[in-house]
Amino acid sequence: MAALGAGAVASTAGCSSTDSGNGDGGDGTGGNGTDGSGSAGESIGVAGETLTLTTTTSTYDTGLLDAIHTDFEEMYGVTVDAVAQGTGAALETARNGDSDIVMVHARGLEDEFMRNGYGINRRDLMFNDFVIVGPESDPAGIQGMSSATEALTTIAEAEAAFVSRGDNSGTHTKELNLWEAAGTEPGGDWYQETGSGMGEALNIANQQGAYTLSDRGTFISQRSEIDLTILVQGPIEDGPEILANPYGVMAVNPGVHDNANYDLAMAYIGWITSPGVQESISEYQMNGEQLFFPEAVSENPDFQQYVPEGWSSESSDE
Amino acid sequence: MSVPIEPVAQLLSVALDSSVLLGGSGPLDSSVLLGGSGPLDSSVLLGGSGPLDLPFREGYVWSIIYVSLYVSLTAVTLSTLFSVPVAVLLGFAEFPGKGFVKSVINTGMGFPSVVVGLVVLFAVSNQGPLGALELIFTTEAMIMSQFVLATPPITAITLASVSGVDDGVRDAARALGGTRLDTALVVLKEARYGIATAILAGFGRAISEVGSVLIVGGNITSADGISKTRTLTTAIQLEARQGQYGTAMILGAVLVALVLTVNAVVVHFGDSGVTR
Numbered sequence: 001m002a003a004l005g006a007g008a009v010a011s012t013a014g015c016s017s018t019d020s021g022n023g024d025g026g027d028g029t030g031g032n033g034t035d036g037s038g039s040a041g042e043s044i045g046v047a048g049e050t051l052t053l054t055t056t057t058s059t060y061d062t063g064l065l066d067a068i069h070t071d072f073e074e075m076y077g078v079t080v081d082a083v084a085q086g087t088g089a090a091l092e093t094a095r096n097g098d099s100d101i102v103m104v105h106a107r108g109l110e111d112e113f114m115r116n117g118y119g120i121n122r123r124d125l126m127f128n129d130f131v132i133v134g135p136e137s138d139p140a141g142i143q144g145m146s147s148a149t150e151a152l153t154t155i156a157e158a159e160a161a162f163v164s165r166g167d168n169s170g171t172h173t174k175e176l177n178l179w180e181a182a183g184t185e186p187g188g189d190w191y192q193e194t195g196s197g198m199g200e201a202l203n204i205a206n207q208q209g210a211y212t213l214s215d216r217g218t219f220i221s222q223r224s225e226i227d228l229t230i231l232v233q234g235p236i237e238d239g240p241e242i243l244a245n246p247y248g249v250m251a252v253n254p255g256v257h258d259n260a261n262y263d264l265a266m267a268y269i270g271w272i273t274s275p276g277v278q279e280s281i282s283e284y285q286m287n288g289e290q291l292f293f294p295e296a297v298s299e300n301p302d303f304q305q306y307v308p309e310g311w312s313s314e315s316s317d318e
Numbered sequence: 319m320s321v322p323i324e325p326v327a328q329l330l331s332v333a334l335d336s337s338v339l340l341g342g343s344g345p346l347d348s349s350v351l352l353g354g355s356g357p358l359d360s361s362v363l364l365g366g367s368g369p370l371d372l373p374f375r376e377g378y379v380w381s382i383i384y385v386s387l388y389v390s391l392t393a394v395t396l397s398t399l400f401s402v403p404v405a406v407l408l409g410f411a412e413f414p415g416k417g418f419v420k421s422v423i424n425t426g427m428g429f430p431s432v433v434v435g436l437v438v439l440f441a442v443s444n445q446g447p448l449g450a451l452e453l454i455f456t457t458e459a460m461i462m463s464q465f466v467l468a469t470p471p472i473t474a475i476t477l478a479s480v481s482g483v484d485d486g487v488r489d490a491a492r493a494l495g496g497t498r499l500d501t502a503l504v505v506l507k508e509a510r511y512g513i514a515t516a517i518l519a520g521f522g523r524a525i526s527e528v529g530s531v532l533i534v535g536g537n538i539t540s541a542d543g544i545s546k547t548r549t550l551t552t553a554i555q556l557e558a559r560q561g562q563y564g565t566a567m568i569l570g571a572v573l574v575a576l577v578l579t580v581n582a583v584v585v586h587f588g589d590s591g592v593t594r
Contacts, residue, residue: 052455057559061556061559061560065541066541069541070541070542073540073541079540080540080541081536081546082538083536083537084537084556096443096444097449098443098454197559197560198559199558199559199561199562200559203561203563221560222561259444259452
């Protein structure tokens with residue numbers, strides 16, 4: 001299955017521009033390469049084309065993508081349209097063939113996306129971690145616990161208010177996994193699904209004196225405005241490994257969606273996993289703190305990043 | 319929170335002067351609207367003085383205002399061109415089932431914008447019937463969904479005002495030898511205030527909705543902060559998502575000022591047309 005993508009590279013080159021330029025009488029903000037009419041852009045490769053990236057709110061709202069994308073746009077003469085949607089929606093958009101590349105943080109959902117044939121050439125990109133935050137008074141008494149699942153169980157037993165994203169985002173997925181690992185079924189008046197973004201969820205938790213699970217980046221970027229504090233640290237600050245928050249990037253399979261801009265998606269993956277850009281990611285700071293830790297560049301092979309977790313050629317049923 | 323008040327007043331006066339705004343002819347000259355020269359210098363609106371330190375980048379606010387106006391004015395213009403003739407025809411025609419048609423149009427006024435966004439998404443998505451046009455995440459798709467949203471109120475209110483024109487006016491026009499077209503024009507003239515209200519209602523619906531443009535537009539800016547499909551409403555939503563309620567409120571004030579301005583311009587033109 002993985003070899004399929006490599007074979008498709010040559011045949012799909014340039015196909016993304018074949019149907020551009022029609023039906024666009026407007027302002028030149030249309031899809032792939034509609035600026036020049038028709039085949040005018042053929043001789044200059046990808047220049048003028050648009051890469052549609054669906055991603056999560058945490059990469060977008062922290063300002064990371066805007067900070068690094070200018071470099072890619074200048075290098076290739078292209079435009080990157082970053083659409084911040086939350087992991088579930090970002091993958092769904094790609095599944096419908098409406099984006100060229102996805103950058104998300106829920107390995108289970110990414111694996112399903114790959115197994116269904118929609119995503120190829122996945123790379124580990126960077127990581128940070130999740131933290132359990134809550135009011136300083138800490139009514140359930142979870143401060144300093146070394147186990148995230150134990151902390152959640154304690155919150156549930158105390159029936160202390162807990163705010164859940166409830167939006168099928170990467171953070172929500174992680175939260176549900178944690179409850180499952182804790183063997184606790186959350187529910188009741190104390191457990192509130194807000195269906196909102198991380199920033200909103202933090203604000204709601206702040207106003208209600210509730211606990212919530214947050215990615216560290218969003219929490220850092222909002223910490224000055226809220227009274228919540230980190231009660232259970234993630235692995236970056238020596239917390240439990242279960243709170244790790246790895247981000248992956250992968251191209252949409254042009255064998256499934258032949259209008260996916262596969263060339264440019266692969267150029268993007270190559271660019272963002274290059275040592276220079278990985279360095280830029282590690283240098284990106286907010287309020288004096290590093291938000292993301294690059295992990296694409298490594299001396300040692302890591303084959304697991306290319307395939308669904310637990311996949312091996314012997315046990316493959318595909 | 320005293321920051322927004324002065325800029326809002328300035329925005330009002332500036333926009334009132336530029337009749338370009340209402341014309342809807344072609345793309346608004348971005349240098350006029352977004353230039354930052356003139357009294358609306360961005361440093362006035364977004365200057366770091368005061369308690370709010372606003373993180374907006376150069377040209378950001380202007381570009382989202384431009385996209386908001388471009389999308390909504392285009393959608394309302396197209397919708398008006400469609401709705402008014404339809405409303406006049408419906409107003410003049412008598413046929414069985416007319417009441418039902420009216421009910422359908424009135425129901426359309428209550429379409430949730432999110433549902434409209436989903437329907438348009440299915441249409442323009444790669445998998446949908448219009449997928450080959452690659453309209454997803456473009457202003458064209460946003461215009462489509464706002465067209466769908468603005469058409470029911472414009473049609474319904476126009477229909478009501480056309481129907482409300484006294485029968486005597488029609489009869490008089492016919493008696494004086496007018497053709498059906500002449501009669502229609504006379505009725506339209508009589509109903510002009512109602513039609514202006516209809517257009518403003520449609521515009522209000524279009525520029526204030528957030529659900530559909532977020533879904534079909536994607537809320538995109540370029541890396542340097544210039545809007546591609548971000549409107550004022552989706553920008554407000556983005557700020558709120560991040561818990562930046564202060565900046566969200568300021569963008570909300572800009573939106574209100576914009577709607578106020580457009581309304582003022584329409585009323586102004588409507589009044590000046592009466593003397594003819």
